[in-house]
Amino acid sequence: MKKPPKNLGLLFDWHAGQSRTTKLILDRPFDIAPAAGTDYDAAALAGLVREASAWLYAAGARKGDRIAVVKRNHFDMILLAAAAARIGATAATVSGANYPEHLAEMLRRLDPSVTLIGSEVLERAERAGADLTPYGRTVLIDGPAADPGAGLLTIDDLRGSATPDLDLRADTDLMMITHTSGTTNTPKLVAHTADSCRAGTRLELLPMPIAVNGPKDVALSSISFAHSRAYAWAMAQLRWAPQALVIASSHEADDVERVLDRARPTTIEATPNVFQCWVPLVRRRPELFARVRYYMNTFDLMHPSIARPFVEASRRRFVLWGHSWGQSEVGPMAGFGYTRGQIKRRAAAGGNMNMMGNPWPGLVSVKAADPETGAPVKRGEVGVLFAKGDSICVDYVGESDRYAEKWKGSWWNTGDVGYKDALGRIHFVDRAVDAIPGGSATELESELLDRIANAVEVIVLTRGDRKPVPVVSLDGPDLGEEEWAEVTRGLPPLEAPVFIPWHRLPRTSTWKVRRKELRETVFAESPDDTVLEERFT
Structure with a gap:
């Protein structure tokens, strides 16, 4: 099977044309297709992307434009981003869970020609006194709202529009915009090209044992689908085409329990705090996780006491926990696989999973350095972690000065604090903003x-x-x-x-x-x- 195309606009058509494809199992219908059910094959996904490109074009989006997608969490954010890429536009996928005042600021920075937005997000913003409608032509994703959406265009108004011709941008041009988590202030809008995205996805396109999903795997993902991680995940999973992809758009344990009753996964990816929320579930119903052979967490540091009940619930002889260190701006920088025994021993000893492994060879370089000079510190000495590679983002939309300040020569300041051990492995200590003395x-x-x-x-x-x-x-x-x-x-x-x-x-x-x-x-x-x-x- 060949590697998928770099451009997201081609991905779903490409996958539908392969000899082996996957299917999607959703925890709830897509917000953009509420009547279409919860099961999709490759052809149906590709068709929905083409249909969505017609909506965007009919709403006035053209090549080179920016489109804002602001809604509750679901994989249809990726489908809308692919639809935008098909007509040469660039979608910014923005989580509707952000505070209304932050959403208004992000839309101001983005200056979109079209804003697709969920009615729930608009109503919450209205209650908070924030107007999210002045940013380009506003299109309601999920039908007419109450007062905030009165008189606005809806996706239903656009259904049946003619599908526009494919009109891709160059791989060096802007292809996607996502945002950082925003733990301190308004999230930053992170801009990537098709080239920088591919550089960050190369790792997952390699046939890595255990970590790659095979044709018999059922892969569940419960992450933020507004995040750049979702783009890389989609690209890799459509490349490897497991038996099924299970989308848990809701992280709540009760909702996840229902989808696990329907499809028992063999691999699971979620964020550390989502796994944390599921601990009562895995303790109460360990059989739901009995088939899992591989867990993966991204976005934040994992604690062994949280990972332990999940690896213990697996009935597989060998189960591995993939712990990845990366960020929106750079993609994956290092990773390490913890076995069941290692996790249990670290948890029992009050240890941690701060050892993140070696930087991915040939993909990215990482150094611990003095934040002012950028000079490397000695092995074992704590410094700010800098990265160098082709996967680093090309701008912060609306904050180019802030983007420029993150560079020290050809090295990118990640804002994380850590050190390298004698074997060159990265040990995460803290985010610089959260570090405690000594x-x-x-x-x-x-x-x-x-x-x-x-x-x-x-x-x-x-x-x-x-x-x-x-x-x-x-x-x-x-x-x-x-x-x-x-x-x-x-x-x-x-x-x-x-x-x-x-x-x-x-x-x-x-x-x-x-x-x-x-x-x-x-x-x-x-x-x-x-x-x-x-x-x-």
Whole structure:
């Protein structure tokens, strides 16, 4: 089987023409095709992309234009991006889970000719006092809304439009725009070309044992489909064509349980905090995960105490956990496969999964360096991690100055803090903005998650030279003073914990905790003069 085309606009037609294809199983119908059901073969997917390109063209989008796609999470965001690419336009896939004021700012930066938006997103923005309709021609994705969408064009108005001719842009031109998680402020709009996307997907197009899905695999994905990871995932899965691709657009455990009852996966990819949300499910119904041979997490650091119940639920003789380090701007930079035994031993010892493996040879180079000079630090010495490679994004839309500031010569400042060991493997310590003096917040979080039996989330907030403050979410009653003293015995000094329920933690579209916003809540009634390292965000 040949490699797929670089341009997303060709991908689904290409896949439909292959001798072996996959099928999609959805947890709910696409928002752009609510009556079409939850099962798609390759021909139906390709047909929906062509049909969507007709809607965009009829709405006024033309070659070279930018199109905003703002909606709730689902794989149809990728289909709309492919439809835009078919007519030479560039879609910016934006999660509707972002705050309304952030959405307004992102649309202002993007300056789209057409904005496709979900009615739920518009209504939420209206309640918050934000108007998202002045940015190009606004098209409602899922039918007429209440007051916010009165009189707006809808996709239903555009159905049946003539399919425009294929009109692709060059591989060196802009092909897709996604956004960062936005844990500190408004997410950045990350611009990629077909060339930079392919450079970031080359790894997954290689026939890597275990990590690549075979013809008998059933692959489940529960990620943010607005994120650049979704583009790479789609490209790779249509290349390898497993038996089925299962789309869990909702991360909630009850919704995932229903789709797992229908299709038992052999491989699962989700974000660390999504796996964290599923822990009660895997403990209650381990049989749902019995066939899984390979887990994969992206977007954030994984804790071994969270991974352990999933690998234990698998009935496979050998199960592997793929831990990947990357970011929207660069794509994958390093990765490591943890076995069931390694995860169980690390969890039992209160260890972590901060060792991310070696940088991918031939794809990207990584160094730990002084953030001011860019000079490499010694092996084992902590520095800011810089990357070099062809997969790095070509701009931040509307923030080119910010993009330029991230470069130190030919090296890109990732904003992550870590070090290289004697074997050249990357050890992640913290995001620069979250680092605590003389230690690692992520290591403390792993340790506390393992020690507290009913913990579902632990966030350690730095406070300058003062003791860090742990924020703890529990599946049960709060810990008393004696219990807290016992679980923190032998750890670096910490302030008294702040207990906050899971669903009250502020989160991004990729379910990362918005730590800066959390700080404002936790320290609302006490002075917080902590200076956060935000130069590299």
